[in-house]
Amino acid sequence: xxxxxxxxxxxxxxxxxxxxxxxxxxxxxxxxxxxxxxxxxxxxxxxxxxxxxxxxxxxxxxxxxxxxxxxxxxxxxxxxxxxxxxxxxxxxxxxxxxxxxxxxxxxxxxxxxxxxxxxxxxxxxxxxxxxxxxxxxxxxxxxxxxxxxxxxxxxxxxxxxxxxxxxxxxxxxxxxxxxxxxxxxxxxxxxxxxxxxxxxxxxxxxxxxxxxxxxxxxxxxxxxxxxxxxxxxxxxxxxxxxxxxxxxxxxxxxxxxxxxxxxxxxxxxxxxxxxxxxxxxxxxxxxxxxxxxxxxxxxxx
Amino acid sequence: xxxxxxxxxxxxxxxxxxxxxxxxxxxxxxxxxxxxxxxxxxxxxxxxxxxxxxxxxxxxxxxxxxxxxxxxxxxxxxxxxxxxxxxxxxxxxxxxxxxxxxxxxxxxxxxxxxxxxxxxxxxxxxxxxxxxxxxxxxxxxxxxxxxxxxxxxxxxxxxxxxxxxxxxxxxxxxxxxxxxxxxxxxxxxxxxxxxxxxxxxxxxxxxxxxxxxxxxxxxxxxxxxxxxxxxxxxxxxxxxxxxxxxxxxxxxxxxxxxxxxxxxxxxxxxxxxxxxxxxxxxxxxxxxxxxxxx
Numbered sequence: 001x002x003x004x005x006x007x008x009x010x011x012x013x014x015x016x017x018x019x020x021x022x023x024x025x026x027x028x029x030x031x032x033x034x035x036x037x038x039x040x041x042x043x044x045x046x047x048x049x050x051x052x053x054x055x056x057x058x059x060x061x062x063x064x065x066x067x068x069x070x071x072x073x074x075x076x077x078x079x080x081x082x083x084x085x086x087x088x089x090x091x092x093x094x095x096x097x098x099x100x101x102x103x104x105x106x107x108x109x110x111x112x113x114x115x116x117x118x119x120x121x122x123x124x125x126x127x128x129x130x131x132x133x134x135x136x137x138x139x140x141x142x143x144x145x146x147x148x149x150x151x152x153x154x155x156x157x158x159x160x161x162x163x164x165x166x167x168x169x170x171x172x173x174x175x176x177x178x179x180x181x182x183x184x185x186x187x188x189x190x191x192x193x194x195x196x197x198x199x200x201x202x203x204x205x206x207x208x209x210x211x212x213x214x215x216x217x218x219x220x221x222x223x224x225x226x227x228x229x230x231x232x233x234x235x236x237x238x239x240x241x242x243x244x245x246x247x248x249x250x251x252x253x254x255x256x257x258x259x260x261x262x263x264x265x266x267x268x269x270x271x272x273x274x275x276x277x278x279x280x281x282x283x284x285x286x287x288x289x290x291x292x293x294x295x296x297x298x299x300x301x
Numbered sequence: 302x303x304x305x306x307x308x309x310x311x312x313x314x315x316x317x318x319x320x321x322x323x324x325x326x327x328x329x330x331x332x333x334x335x336x337x338x339x340x341x342x343x344x345x346x347x348x349x350x351x352x353x354x355x356x357x358x359x360x361x362x363x364x365x366x367x368x369x370x371x372x373x374x375x376x377x378x379x380x381x382x383x384x385x386x387x388x389x390x391x392x393x394x395x396x397x398x399x400x401x402x403x404x405x406x407x408x409x410x411x412x413x414x415x416x417x418x419x420x421x422x423x424x425x426x427x428x429x430x431x432x433x434x435x436x437x438x439x440x441x442x443x444x445x446x447x448x449x450x451x452x453x454x455x456x457x458x459x460x461x462x463x464x465x466x467x468x469x470x471x472x473x474x475x476x477x478x479x480x481x482x483x484x485x486x487x488x489x490x491x492x493x494x495x496x497x498x499x500x501x502x503x504x505x506x507x508x509x510x511x512x513x514x515x516x517x518x519x520x521x522x523x524x525x526x527x528x529x530x531x532x533x534x535x536x537x538x539x540x541x542x543x544x545x546x547x548x549x550x551x552x553x554x555x556x557x558x559x560x561x562x563x564x565x566x567x568x569x570x571x572x573x574x575x576x577x578x579x580x581x582x583x584x585x586x587x588x589x590x591x592x593x594x595x
Contacts, residue, residue, distance in 0.1 A: 007407050013481035014406055017396035024393065024450040025419055031432050032424025038431070094324070100317050112581060113325045119573050121510045121528055124566055127535045128331045131338075131563070139334070142350045171327070179585060204313045236513065240532070254426075261427040262517065274425035
């Protein structure tokens with residue numbers, strides 16, 4: 001057996017290659033994980049991580065009795081539920097529709113156009129949403145007035161916020177999320193389609209009876225992975241779209257954590273909420289895998 | 302083969318294509334709207350509703366925005382963090398990926414697990430915030446670079462690519478006495494140009510679009526990237542920059558704050574829109590690799 005020292009010396013270049021990446025992961029990923037002990041402390045900025053006073057589960061008790069937390073929880077569940085309802089099937093439908101197009105050039109154009117919003121920041125999207133929905137000069141209200149309705153102050157009325165947020169999210173992500181389904185579709189054996197055509201199945205019938213069933217495993221996998229996001233909402237989206245008028249319907253757990261932690265410097269309190277949130281997310285994904293494995297009889301991962 | 306163009310078949314195709322055309326229009330329209338607004342006379346645009354064309358076309362908004370030192374500085378900061386951040390990210394990710402493709406690497410399995418765990422577990426916002434502050438990275442340019450140095454997802458992408466490089470390529474160089482470093486920099490990297498392009502796009506877009514890190518950690522105005530400045534101008538309604546631009550503009554037509562916002566939006570997104578047609582080929586390929594592996 002060669003000594004470890006000798007092997008290390010032989011592989012010194014490889015280990016030097018690992019060094020910068022490992023250092024970055026250690027400092028910016030693992031150290032924050034260790035920082036989760038803050039959730040069980042009463043941590044102040046002047047303290048070190050391990051020197052804060054331990055208070056056990058007090059922080060958890062504190063947020064569980066905070067009515068604002070429950071408002072944020074309700075909004076989070078409502079928004080993510082809506083997102084799952086609308087945002088999950090949308091890219092599947094888009095992928096099926098793109099696949100059903102005969103002209104490959106038109107297919108490419110639609111793909112290019114629908115992927116584009118993925119590369120745009122929420123700062124851009126939110127300012128656009130404000131502009132287009134503006135009460136006086138927004139195009140949506142112009143259309144409403146032309147059609148004989150009264151203008152609506154969308155961004156000042158809490159009642160619309162969930163839908164505006166979810167629709168904007170779908171606009172941004174529908175194309176990008178369809179890529180994985182298009183990849184799955186491209187892996188379908190063409191013989192299946194040929195057989196379908198011989199049997200006289202129409203394009204629509206082939207889409208429903210051949211293409212869709214073939215990508216069910218991919219859909220199931222994506223669904224299970226998205227279960228974790230039930231307890232968290234895209235922070236950047238809410239953060240940019242939110243304003244004082246709609247806060248009662250817009251404040252989600254992630255913005256609640258940000259406000260309490262970063263702005264009100266209640267580090268331990270906010271960390272406890274974040275920890276509870278990620279534990280629940282992991283449980284949901286894990287349970288989803290267990291469930292779907294049982295349902296399908298096959299292992300997803 | 303029996304292809305029948307029945308009425309139902311044609312109806313489905315027409316419906317399908319029309320829906321896709323409508324969807325594409327919804328995707329493109331917002332960008333056109335911002336473009337129209339940014340090349341319109343500010344006062345005229347405010348008085349009417351811009352729909353499908355600019356009103357009283359003018360380039361004054363652009364002259365005002367591009368002539369503003371604050372915005373140009375933010376633009377420069379964004380460019381600097383994008384170039385430096387992308388080059389370092391791609392280098393660091395590829396070095397790690399190359400090392401873990403070597404089967405003989407000591408403690409290979411645990412090392413891979415070490416790099417993968419952060420994909421699934423994270424300390425969350427607050428501990429991260431405290432670490433950055435404690436490290437003294439607040440108000441420092443490196444806060445844009447160091448936390449984004451590594452990504453496990455991109456590492457997997459690179460590993461899959463390196464695995465596909467024929468071993469004979471490396472072997473011949475090794476027979477000539479080349480070590481790991483020479484093989485990596487002279488053989489592996491130059492034969493991985495599609496990978497480097499894909500990673501650069503992912504990292505470059507992430508860097509250019511990043512705004513939240515500066516909002517959290519940077520208070521010095523002249524260190525803000527363009528996206529964060531945009532956030533402050535538009536959503537925090539930070540009046541000073543807009544007023545400054547309006548005062549500085551010596552044009553005859555009136556430049557309104559709304560027109561300034563729309564023009565700044567356009568300017569901040571233009572680099573992405575310009576390279577987008579060229580990058581598409583690469584990111585789709587990258588996503589496919591990720592999909593197959595992931």
